[in-house]
Amino acid sequence: MRSLADLTDPFARALLALDLLAVDPGLGGLAVRARSGPVREALLRPLEQLPGPRHRLHPQVSDEALYGGLDLSATLASGHLVQEQGLLRDPSLMVLAMAERCPDQLAARLALCLDEGRGHVLIALDEGAEPDERCPDALAERLAFAVDLSETPLGHAAAPADRDLDAARARLSGVARADDLLPRIAALSLQLGIGSLRVPLFTLRAARAHAALAGHDEITGDDLSIACALTMAHRATQMPEAEPQDPAPAESEEPANAPDPGDDDGLVLPEELLLEAVAALLPPGLLAELQARKARLGKGSGSGAAHKGNRRGRPLPARPGRLGSGARIDLVATLRSAAPWQTIRAKTAPQRDGLHIRASDIRLKRYEERSDRLLIFTVDASGSAALARLAEAKGAIELLLGEAYARRDHVSLVAFRGTGAELLLPPTRSLVQTKRRLAELPGGGGTPLASGLQLALEQADLALRRGLTPTVCLLTDGRANIALDGTANRPQAGEDAERLARVLRFHGIEALVIDTGNRPEKALKRLAETLDAPYIPLPRADAERLSRSVTAALER
Amino acid sequence: MTAPFPFSAIVGQDEMKTAMILTAIDPTIGGVLVFGDRGTGKSTAVRALAALLPPITLVEGCPVNSARPEDVPDWAGIETKLTVEAPTPVVDLPLGVTEDRVTGALDIEKALTRGEKAFQPGLLARANRGYLYIDEVNLLEDHIVDLLLDVAQSGENVVEREGLSVRHPARFVLVGSGNPEEGELRPQLLDRFGLSVDVGSPKEIETRIEVIKRRDAYENDNAAFMLRWQAEDAAIRERILTGRKALGDLKTGDETLMDVAELCLALGSDGLRGELTLLKAARAYAAWRDDTALTRAHIRAVAPMALRHRLRRDPLDEAGSGTRVARVVDEVLG
Structure with a gap:
């Protein structure tokens, strides 16, 4: 049987996860993040040997295919009713290719199907390259396991171990669990900052499946730590503290719970060991990852906005x-x-x-149909702006946000200061989030206007590909002094900004320039002309005028 | 397919459970909105509710669950006058469902193969006299939302398309759930929900252990577990039925009406729907508690869930409105 040490290899983890899924389909499935290639093929090959039907789904799979219905072409050809059978009708192994492009609608259907617990297993193949391209959360939540194979070299792909899945399946219902198991799982999930209660339930199931696979009659400490590692590591939202603050109540009764005769390293497994099991698998850049994950939370109903040619309008x-x-x-x-x-x-x-x-x-x-609009607020948070009127700029944005809310626009927030620009909020419809991010926005540093425009351009481009219509709303005092390469070079900075403005215009991206400086800045006015954007100097704009001109600008 | 997780076995989340029971006692309260994190038992509670609800009597085979043979729509083509008992329908409305599926549309199958013009009823027909559940309601596409608003308002579904002209009753309790981090609900839809509750994942270790323990028992020792909790579910069902009967006899004093009006005025809630819902919810709550008269205690108990989503809100206000309601309730009711 595999030991915990082997599990640092993601491929071994994936194989074990597949085995556990074969033993207990109630575990939902596995999300694999890997580009299409030999490593992924090596992982999927053992699936061929599994019994039962197997289907391959793609993100654009239609309802008729999922639920069945009338096969119109066949019906018309034969002159009598021909029914198609839906893919979801019988429990099967579903392989969802390109899960990162899975629309929310499909995710909701599959989640519903998994929730019914009829024995469907879903393997979500996530080929995302960017951190925010990934399997929808609603779906990932219902899959017990997730592995990232994108870094796994091919030679590494180990062959699956010998095991008797049928025997394990037969053994599954007979596996006992000790009473102190639950407090441990619950405590650990809390320590790792996992709110969802589906996760500890998955952990328990996985532990039981692993015990059945290993031929144990009772869940042992090893089963538990492997299960924790497999189901919790990728979901952790906080680093566990070194000292667990409140030890699980079960610890006092450890001696009473004598290990079962067959296995003497059995259940006297201290809390720390479990934590270690998970911590060993926590990705090294967890904190950065967490930041990214938090940022991703803001994803609104973007896919609902995609331009569909045959539904409405x-x-x-x-x-x-x-x-x-x-x-x-x-x-x-x-x-x-x-x-x-x-x-x-x-x-x-x-x-x-x-x-x-x-x-x-x-x-x-x-x-x-007209697609939804995305307002990309590109905010200057540099020292000069902060001193002058960052607060007023924030006020102006809030005003615009109120309007965006009324129009059901999506908004995203880009800030630039110091030497670069930062995406504070990916496209979302959640105004609460936008406002929170905006309030947290610190000021200070140089004015890397070009970097800000560059990031706004990237975002706009991304939005265009998702079927949204982006509008860049630039708020700055226009005194660019940091060039694109991060050096303090005023002429170069101005030139870079001009160049990016031309690119934006070339891409046909609508823009809007709001001058937040004390006096209207000539260079910024020129920039606005390059962008073919309305130029609104804030000093003379009261709230109402700003709102009016923005509305007019947006309705062009 | 196994029976859903028993309603009574759901640990904690009392506000959500109460809200759902209140709509079962008085369906005219107008639905529940459950907002909270993933994995907090939202879907479990809704599916459990289906098993908990008392059965309804309907004409056999009727697509809109009519109670009497004379209510069966003509287009259904049902001859029988036989009525049967059936569980209260709880219909799932998946995201990205097409308009045809919601309202019903021309039955293409019949049209193309037999040349008949027939109406194929949609989800709204199936949900009549029952519950319509929308998971991730805040991600629902706008045109479906518009459609639901219209039907929820009128209690009737009107289909005028593809040469069809069909109308049928569609009175249902709307239950929505979602995660507020992922997007907001339009105020118009928000207002249509009678009650609104916020759920969070439990932070106490004992609660979490209990949840896992019960779920584990449900999955691995189903028969014994169901037996244990079915009795409790039956008790709740009984109470709902008694509550429904008691609702008619409940006395509402003038000072209670005064309290309700003052409360809504102080909170500045839009329109009069707030008052009406608060009153209905308080009455249902009193009936549930088996009390004979409506008192301030009942209003106090249901005020947060009936009003928290109705405050005239600044879309940018991020403070939880539940606390605001609680504060005003304390001020007004003393």
Whole structure:
């Protein structure tokens, strides 16, 4: 049996997780973060040997495919009803490719399916490259395990160990647990800052499955520490303190709970050891990761905003196409296109009554829809601005936020100061979060205007790809003094800013420049012209005027 | 499929459980909104509620769960006058559901294969006289929200599309859950929910242990566990039924109305829905407690859940409105 030490290798962890899933499908599944390649293939190969049906899902899988329904093409061809069977009907092993692109809608459906506990197992293959490209939280929450194989070299891919899954499955329900197990799991999850109660439940299940796999009659300390490591390490939101503050109440009764005869390192497992088991697997850059994770929380209903051509909006003429992926049939247009052929078709198939409709007659509805707007607030938090009117700029942003709220816009927040720019808040609709981030925004340092514009450009580009319409709202006093490479070089800084402004304009990204300086700055006015953006000097703008001009600018 | 986790076995989360029971006693309160972190038992509670609710009588096979044969819509084409008992429907509305699925649409299958124009009822029809549950309600697409608002308001679903003209009753209790960090709910939808509760993950180790213990027992010793808790569920069901009967006889004094009005005035809640819901919730609470008259204690108990989401709010205000309600309740009711 594998020991804890082997588990520092993510590949071994993934294999063990797959084994545990095979023993107890109630564990939900495994999220694998890896690019497509030989390592991932090596991991998925053992899945072929598992019994039961196996399906491959993709993020755009349609409801018809998931839940079944009418197979329209087959029905039309044969003239009688042909039902398609849904993928979710029977318990199966589902492999979701490109899980990072899985829309919330699909995540909700799969989560519902996993919640029903009918024995579905989901392997989510997450190919995300950026930290915020990842499997939706609603789904990850319901998968017991997650491994990151992106750093695993190929040669490392160990072959799966020999084990008897059927025997383990048979043994599973007979595995006993000691009473002091639960306090430990509960305490540990609290120490690691894991709020969700699904996690300790997964830990318990995993421990039991591992005990069954290892042939134990009772959950041993090893089973428990491995289970903790597998289910908790990737979910930790805080570093455990060195000294557990309140030791689990069960510790006093340790001697009373004598280990079972077969296993003498059994249950006298101190709290610290469990913690160590998890801590060994905590990624080295946990804190940075935590920051990123917190930032990711702000992801709004971005995917809901994606431009969909066949759902809603202003109707466009129907066009031929295939049913599926949520497209709606335009019945009248379909019948119209089938009508001229009826005589001929009736002759070729005289035994059939009724209309003769072929798949090629099908016309789909199309709609045109305006996509949601994303306001990228790019805020100057440099020393000069902080001294002058950072507070007023914040006030102006709040005003704009209020409007964004009314219009259901998404907002994101970029701040630049010192030597670089920082994304304070990825696109979100949560104003509470935006306001909190804004209030925390510190001031001071140089004015790296170019860096700010660069980050805003990246964000805008990302938003465009997600189907949002970005608008960059720049608030600065315009006294750029830090160049793109981080050096204090005023002429270069101005030039860099100009250059980026031209790029923004070239990309067709709408912008809006609000001058927060004490006096209107000529250079900034020029920058606004380069951006083809309205220029609003704050000194003379009262709240109402600002609001009016912004609204006007946004409605262009 | 196994029976859902018993409602009575849910550890803690008393406010959420009370809110759900109140809507079961008086469905006209208008739904519950549960906001909180993941893994705090929101979905579990809703699914448990389905098993807890008293069964309803309906015409066999009726797509909108009509109670009497004369209420069955014509388009359903149901001849039978037979009524059967069925569990109260609890219908899931998944995110990204299409409009057709919600309202119902032309039955394409029948249209294309048999040339018949038939209506295929949607989720709203199935939810009639029951519950409509939306997980992650704050991520719901806006056009579906608009649709729900309209139906929740009128209690009737009107379908005018593809040459169909169909209307059917759609009275349901809206139950929504979500995580406020991920996005906010439009105020219009917020207002449609009668009660609103905030849940957090329990921080006490004993509570957490108890949760894991019960869940573990549910999964591994299902028969004994269900037996143990089914009795408690049955007791709650009885109380709901008695509560429903008691609701009619409940006396509401003028000073109670005064209290309710003063409270809502002091909080500056929008419209009159606040007063009405608060009164209804307090009455349901009194009925649940088996008290014969409405008192300040009842109002005090339900004021936070009935009012916290109705304050005229600055969209940028981040302070929890629950505390604001509690403060004003203390001021007004003394």
